[in-house]
Amino acid sequence: MITLIELKNFRKALVIDIVGGSMAKRKLENLGIRVGSIIVKKGPSLGPVVVNSGNTQIAIGRGLASKILVKEL
């Protein structure tokens, strides 16, 4: 299990846990990111992490991204 930050670019992963407040969880859930969703990290190496979840592309600030725990698929 690694954080979304540590996940390499262009890798697919399963969201295992989100260690954040209920507000952060809810906001991520609104955009379709929740425990059990499959995401693909699109980069970049600096700045916010960009992931694809379904047909949606989402930019997530690094602080928030470090609270998302994933398992590479």
Next chain:
Amino acid sequence: MKIVLAGNPNVGKSVLFSRLTGARVIVSNYPGTTVGFTKGKFCFLGMEGELYDAPGTYSLNPTSKAEEVAVNLIKDADLIVNVIDSTNLERNLLLTLELVSKIKKPFIVVLNMWDETKHKGVEIDIDRLKEILGIEVVSTCGLTGEGIVRLIHRIKDAKVPDFTLKEDVWSFIGEIIRKVQKLHHRHHSFWDAVQELSIKPPWAWIIALLAILSSFQVIRFIGEGFINYVFDPFFMNFYTPLIMKLSALVGEGNFIHSVLIGHLIDGRLDYALAFGVLTTGFYVPIAMVLPYVFSFYLVLGFLEDLGYLPRLAVLFDRVFHKIGLHGYSIVPMVLGLGCNVPGALSTRLFEERREKFIAATLLAIAVPCMAQTSMIIGILGRFGGQYVGMVFFNLVVIWFILGKLLNRFLKGCSPEILLEIPPYRRPSLIALFKKLWIRLRWFFSDAFPYVLLGVLLVNILYYFKIIDFLACFFNPLIRNLWGLPQESIGALIVGFLRKDVAVGMLRPLNLTIRQLIIGSTILAVYFPCVATFMVLLRELGVRDMIKSMLIMIATAVITGTLLNLILFVLNIG
């Protein structure tokens, strides 16, 4: 009857709204274009009432002021049209299920952007979805208007959903998706490739640089072209003779002449110096400002509809973090470059009071609107582009330093970006010009009268010698600290009304280049124009607005003084 268009951000509610009511609303390709609501009348198939275009929201628990507006509208509605992005059914269903289980009102689901499902390999079984949800579902394509007639016919069939959520919402959504949606494999398109490149350094930076530079060039090219080949010849060849006849009729030297036509110099009319309502009052907005406003909004509209702004937001996120904001604050700043009013309104997208305060204050201080910019170009550009550049350099430095200070001394921390990046879409020319037209109409109805009022005010200030009185009073500040002649107080007063007229007032004062740089910078910084002021007051509240104003005045005094010193030491201008 009150019908509300509700749905996630950037699903095309505003496009449908303008299709259904014929009303003109701004439509763009980024989440958060609509921050307030627009109301329009509809009358079809014997039904009459009001249609409301609500800001996008992800749930019924609002996290920003824009979402609050949406939730209140939904609660007041008689009928809800839930607009969904067909290519993102799964995520959009979250709000749909929340709506149908909590709000018991006639309900209809619209699968918008239906055309995009084909390119994306998404196949949705509408009948099955209808069956599961027990409500009407219609597919539309807002941009082409496909399906709109069908939607209108189905509105009267909208039923109150009889629906209770028995299980976990996500597993239910999963079940729906399994039953109604099929995904087909598809090849990567050209747009996909551009999409990947535009967030991936170093390509992202190269693309951004190219986009920004070419935007500048296009804005300049079109703006200058209009001025040199259309408006200047028009004024010189057709308007001036007319005005000269009027001048002879009224007779020089009386109050009416100086208000309407202003001062002629050796019997000749110079629009930059005359300051009559019919001369400078028309020349400034039409021949100096409008060409740049037109070209700016043309370029901005293109970038908005393409979907480039969210990419810029991602790219600049780190810069914005240093000043207590996140990347999406690029939206108020970029909109503010056109006019500070929509810029200030878009701070409604932010959740935290601190974030709003910083964004609004920086916007009001260091983001000059296009009207002001075009006047700075008009007045300083004559001496060379580098001096215009210096004013902008000053503003960027002020923006950054002030932002850092605010971030340092205001309690709280920077929020994190969490932003949906829409796919690139090919801008439609018709939509582009519709939007341009809305913005230009706003310029004529809301800006133009204020320009005339501003020029009138100039005359009154001079005629009743108010300028002389205030000039003496503010002399120590203006002359000693800023190195400007005391008459520039006139520009500072008129600047409350219109910044473009204010910058124009520097012209007859025969300032040196250095003084023009200082004057232009101070006029940008010291206070917002009245239109922006009113919006900021409403958005920030009285207490924060007073704080913000104190910061503005302090910034003006300090930067004016420093600039005066620095330019003197460097011997510039």
